[in-house]
Amino acid sequence: MKNVVITGADRNIGLELVRQFLQRGWKVFAGRYLMDLPLLEELQREYPDTLTLVPLDVSKDEAVRAAAEAVGKEADHVDMLIHNAAGFGGQSGDGEIDFTTFAAPYNINALGAMRMVHYFLPLMQTGMKRLCFVSSEAGVVSVAHRTEISSYCMSKTALNMALRLMFNQLQPLGYTFRLYHPGWVRSAKIEHSTDAVPTFKDADGNLIGKFWPWETAAAAVPQFIEDREWEDRLVLIDNEGAAWPF
Amino acid sequence: MKKVVMIAGAGDAVGLRLVKDFLKKDYAVIAGLLTGQEGVSLPEGVLSVTLDPLSHQSAKDAAAAVAEKYPGIDMIVVNYDNCPVRENWTILDEPDFEAMKLAYEYNCLGPLRAIDAFRPLLDKGEGKRICCVTSADSSNNAARDIANYPSHVSKAPLNMAINQLFNGMRPDGYTFRMYCKDVSAGPAKAGEYAAEYFTRNRSNEPESYKHSDENRLVLRDWMNIEIPW
Ligand SMILES: NC(=O)c1ccc[n+]([C@@H]2O[C@H](COP(=O)([O-])OP(=O)(O)OC[C@H]3O[C@@H](n4cnc5c(N)ncnc54)[C@H](OP(=O)(O)O)[C@@H]3O)[C@@H](O)[C@H]2O)c1
Numbered sequence: 001m002k003n004v005v006i007t008g009a010d011r012n013i014g015l016e017l018v019r020q021f022l023q024r025g026w027k028v029f030a031g032r033y034l035m036d037l038p039l040l041e042e043l044q045r046e047y048p049d050t051l052t053l054v055p056l057d058v059s060k061d062e063a064v065r066a067a068a069e070a071v072g073k074e075a076d077h078v079d080m081l082i083h084n085a086a087g088f089g090g091q092s093g094d095g096e097i098d099f100t101t102f103a104a105p106y107n108i109n110a111l112g113a114m115r116m117v118h119y120f121l122p123l124m125q126t127g128m129k130r131l132c133f134v135s136s137e138a139g140v141v142s143v144a145h146r147t148e149i150s151s152y153c154m155s156k157t158a159l160n161m162a163l164r165l166m167f168n169q170l171q172p173l174g175y176t177f178r179l180y181h182p183g184w185v186r187s188a189k190i191e192h193s194t195d196a197v198p199t200f201k202d203a204d205g206n207l208i209g210k211f212w213p214w215e216t217a218a219a220a221v222p223q224f225i226e227d228r229e230w231e232d233r234l235v236l237i238d239n240e241g242a243a244w245p246f
Numbered sequence: 247m248k249k250v251v252m253i254a255g256a257g258d259a260v261g262l263r264l265v266k267d268f269l270k271k272d273y274a275v276i277a278g279l280l281t282g283q284e285g286v287s288l289p290e291g292v293l294s295v296t297l298d299p300l301s302h303q304s305a306k307d308a309a310a311a312v313a314e315k316y317p318g319i320d321m322i323v324v325n326y327d328n329c330p331v332r333e334n335w336t337i338l339d340e341p342d343f344e345a346m347k348l349a350y351e352y353n354c355l356g357p358l359r360a361i362d363a364f365r366p367l368l369d370k371g372e373g374k375r376i377c378c379v380t381s382a383d384s385s386n387n388a389a390r391d392i393a394n395y396p397s398h399v400s401k402a403p404l405n406m407a408i409n410q411l412f413n414g415m416r417p418d419g420y421t422f423r424m425y426c427k428d429v430s431a432g433p434a435k436a437g438e439y440a441a442e443y444f445t446r447n448r449s450n451e452p453e454s455y456k457h458s459d460e461n462r463l464v465l466r467d468w469m470n471i472e473i474p475w
Contacts, residue, residue, distance in 0.1 A: 061343060092362075092410075092414075093414075097358075097362055099302055099355050099358065099359060102355055103347065103350070103351070106347075106350050106403070107347065110399060111343055111346060111347070114337060114341055114343070114346075114395070115341075115343070117337055118337055118338075118341055121337070121338070139406065141386065141402075141405045141406050141409055141475035142387075142474070142475045144406055144409035144410055144413065145413065146410050146413065147410060147413040147414035148410060148414065149358060149407045149410045149411060150406075150410060153406050153410065154354070154403035154404075154406045154407055155403065157386065157402045157403045157405065157406040158350070158399050158400075158402055158403045160386050160402070161386050161389065161398050161399050161402035161403075162395065162398075162399050164386055164389045164398075165336075165337070165389060165391055165392055165393070165394075165395060165398060165399075166337050168389070168390060168391065168392045169336055169337065169338070169392035170337070245387075246386040246387050246474075246475065
């Protein structure tokens with residue numbers, strides 16, 4: 001049985017990735033961050049033997065180290081890592097720009113990916129050796145189209161750079177990389193079971209966004225699982241199979 | 247009247263070179279020095295202000311001090327780099343996350359703080375040009391490295407932010423320069439061609455949208471070679 005560790009798994013894309021790996025018979029270690037949201041616990045009742053919940057705050061060295069230790073107690077190795085967690089921060093255009101909000105997305109999205117790889121790599125010396133990252137077109141500099149300075153976009157650019165450096169070193173050592181853009185997904189940012197789920201409809205009743213979380217997860221899972229003949233290239237690929245530049 | 251340039255980060259070798267080169271081009275030069283650099287000796291006639299890349303307020307205070315002497319400025323050049331020494335650790339070693347956070351605050355948010363604080367003075371000036379000294383380390387496409395994370399990972403997001411600034415401000419008449427200094431040439435020569443690059447008009451033909459460096463944002467090095475983002 002193959003296994004996977006997934007960060008930011010409490011809801012939306014992360015949660016759907018957990019569900020779909022479980023459906024395929026994988027053992028899943030799901031990183032819990034939103035302790036008041038019970039969706040992972042509900043899923044665990046369906047998959048008591050193959051779903052393990054691991055407290056995991058990727059913004060803290062100690063928390064990631066402890067999570068790796070906890071996973072190492074249950075599994076002799078890890079086949080696949082998926083860094084899906086993301087944090088958001090401020091941007092320009094909403095009045096006075098508040099740079100103090102710009103640190104968190106960098107720390108979660110870019111440094112979080114580095115912490116995950118650094119602390120989990122000792123468990124990934126055998127097995128599939130696959131490192132997967134949910135990034136975004138928002139981090140692609142060459143097609144940057146937004147007109148506000150966005151800490152989120154900047155953090156995804158930083159993530160892509162950190163991955164480039166990791167790829168340059170780890171790919172020759174047998175690790176394979178997946179860099180994924182999920183498309184414009186209708187993610188409900190709920191934190192408690194009692195929070196209302198948005199309808200994702202505009203004033204005219206039209207659906208906002210392009211994909212549901214389960215749709216993008218269904219596109220991601222085969223990309224993450226299947227081997228490629230061109231593992232020597234780091235390419236950002238979206239849910240429709242299109243490759244993006246950097 | 248002379249054109250006015252504000253150089254944030256004027257106290258290191260690259261910055262001092264910029265100060266001298268802009269004086270040669272007959273600009274009025276304001277030197278933005280870091281805290282602790284107040285003793286740096288500047289050529290005569292250069293107004294100096296102190297600003298800290300890590301503090302938005304200090305950039306605003308510096309802008310207020312400049313506004314007392316100059317009603318507007320034509321150009322801002324930001325030259326911040328707290329990664330002059332290569333960090334050789336890789337992801338397999340012990341990453342220095344604190345150094346990475348500081349590098350981001352300094353190399354990426356530092357320039358944005360300065361640009362934001364001086365924006366009102368730039369709006370009042372004629373030149374409307376925003377320039378950054380960066381390095382080829384910032385390029386996601388060109389990075390062949392396996393180490394030096396603080397430099398690479400802090401400078402790449404500045405490229406994103408300046409692209410977004412460009413998108414928002416180019417329609418208002420602003421032009422931009424992103425310049426990769428020659429790190430291999432040593433501090434004294436690293437910024438040798440920067441002032442030349444910052445001051446030259448880069449529109450090939452007034453009506454050319456395709457072949458004008460003014461209507462797209464480019465990253466170029468000291469040899470004028472375009473570096474992919
Ligand atoms: N939805 C889209 O259209 C879209 C487009 C492009 C890329 N993406 C990417 O897709 C991924 C999943 O996003 P999503 O749409 O499913 O949104 P999401 O529900 O916000 O998923 C991200 C999860 O990560 C959590 N998180 C934040 N800080 C964390 C930390 N320090 N440690 C661990 N987890 C943390 C978030 O919790 P909090 O509530 O605390 O934030 C959230 O549960 C992200 O990487 C996102 O950038 C999404």
